[in-house]
Amino acid sequence: MRDLILTWLASDGIPASAWGYRGNNMQYLLLFDLALALYSVGMLLCALALLRPKGVAARAAWAVLPAAILVHAVSFVAQWRVEGIFPLHTLLGAFSLYAMAAFMGAVRFSHSTGSVSAAFSLGAVPYLALLMAFLSRFHGVQLKTELPPSFLSAHLFAVMVSFSAFSLAAGSGLLLLAVEKALKEKRFGPFWQAMPSLEALDRETFRTIVTGFCFLSAGIAIGVAGAPQAWGVSWFLDGRLLSSLLVWSLYGVYLIARARYGWRGRKLALFSVSGFALTLVTYVLINMGKYVL
Amino acid sequence: MSSKPPKSPMYLFVSGVNHKRAPVHVRERLTRTGDVMEDSVKQLMTACPVREAVILSTCNRFEVYGVTDDVAETPDFVRPFFTSHLGLDADSFRNHFYFLGNGNAVEHLLEVTSSLDSMVLGEAQILHQVKEAFRAAAARNATGKMLNKLFQKAFEVGKRVRAETAIGRNAVSVSYAGVELARKIFGSLEGKTAMVVGVGEMSQLTIGHLVDHGVRHVLVTNRTYQNAVNLAARHGGEAVEFERFPERLAEVDILISSTAASGYILRAEEVRRAMARRKQQPVLMVDIAVPRDIEPEVGNVSNVYLYNIDDLQNVVDHNVGEREQAALQARRIVQEGKTEFLEWLQSLQVVPVIEGLMARAEQIADDELAKAMARLSGLSEHDRNIVRAALRGTTHKMLHAPLKNLKRLSQESNAAQTLDLVRDLFELKPGQQAAAPEGVKG
Structure with a gap:
């Protein structure tokens, strides 16, 4: 199969390297590209489902998106097998894992709320991440970290999944704000019709935040366990740890406020959006800036 | 091969009255129970040159779909048969009966099953009613090749219209609009608690719809306590004394108010206190009273969604507009179905x-x-x-x-x-x- 594709590419005068295929990486990159194609079809179907929420496009999207996730997961495992280490040391791996987790969350969210259109709205950012992962193969950007390898994979995995969850919660929060605004202002357009109910959005946003919080807690715990080996006695003064703790505390405060004072609806939505904005600053500006070579 | 006796050409027709052609005092005189109509099918086929027949009798229409080989006499025998068979005055119905043949009859039935010919555009019940009428006629061997094929096509078109267009998607009555809003807030209404303040007709209709959609716990309050008890008993709910209903607000997910009070009976401050007690879980408040029962400021309380009668009417108007748009698409589907059926009919030649x-x-x-x-x-x-x-x-x-x-x-x-x-x-x-x-x- 691999030779067949190489021959086909060569017949068009395009060298395989132009697609980023080099040596053994072709196995998982081909699977990744197939997954990307399936995600593209799935997103297109979800967009069509906005026009007819229970039409053929919506039903097809339910089949295509899970298939895309499955192929994506296989490509991730294949990359792990080929490279021999958990594939989070490159931008391709990091974006890929983020997008896969976010799409899994979006599909679960849509299934739970019965609105395939929500998958389109929530899948937009992960889809962009996939495109970035696709482009990153041409630059081979490596991530660096001082954490011992034994802690690195588990730490990065937990943190990336929490990042996915918080981004999904922010997207869901934005949908919640839109639906709440329509209900308060009594303006109901076609987009509103395709959206899940307010309570479903509230419930799923909250669950997603809880999921993200659990993974972030695990990621921080693993990071702290490996930190003394990486940064010596003053490990607790590292900016990444402190900023992660800040994010963790923020979400922790929200969970307490929800349980005690019933912060929901608009408050939850605003919190999920602002919480993710802080997360973005923390991860992208502080962590990524230090990790990327 | 044995030769068959010659037969005359077959003619498809529909004859009857509906809400567009006859006022209610005419239609109501044609309404009969299922058994009477089933007997009528057989008697029609015995008394008139009709090979196949289906009688559709609903609140808004009385129609006979038939196949005959006596084209010249067809328009004249159906009306007299029914007026005499049902003991009605023939003159009263003369100007209300319509008669459509072949292609027009096909198009009419397809529009009926697609609910394009209904009083409320897009209503869902008519398809079921047509199915029942056809089933009753088929059970009495009153249908044959032509009507079997025609009704199958009509059911297929009716289902297609509902699946592919938005003709039946949104509420077009004020009482049902309240249910639609509740579903947009809560999703499923299973296990939700609704309170009715005042036992007006609109409140009763709305609470009926809510119970049909899963609301299980109903609280009813009214100035005349006995009226509250009566309505609560009808829905297996609980009557609440009018003076004490604000105390129960914290339990309520959906509140329907329609009293004849001259001023506000529910203030924002009372609602804020209730919201704190229920930990800000969302509440839908539908105020269908004129003058209004609920202070407009309540609409600004977090997680409270307040709708008055004008808001509901706007929702209905918007939805009616959407259904009219969908009807254009539905008519295209009907035309496709009609063409397919007529091609089949043509092929019989x-x-x-x-x-x-x-x-x-x-x-x-x-x-x-x-x-x-x-x-x-x-x-x-x-x-x-x-x-x-x-x-x-x-x-x-x-x-x-x-x-x-x-x-x-x-x-x-x-x-x-x-x-x-x-x-x-x-x-x-x-x-x-x-x-x-x-x-x-x-």
């Missing part, structure tokens, strides 16, 4: 000609075979069968291409002339063809 051709060819083959067999006395039975099979095979192969092309030509606009030409060419006798429906152009 060719059947008697094909049967005639086959019969004539086989007759000639049989005659020639008999003559040949008389001269071939030394053949065994096995040899005779081989000769017979060869002759029959030759006949069928000769006819295969002409018959295939005849079927194709029967779908074209000049099919009647083509079929006449074939009849002339092969000198087909009337006894060698079955009945063909005529005048099937819409």
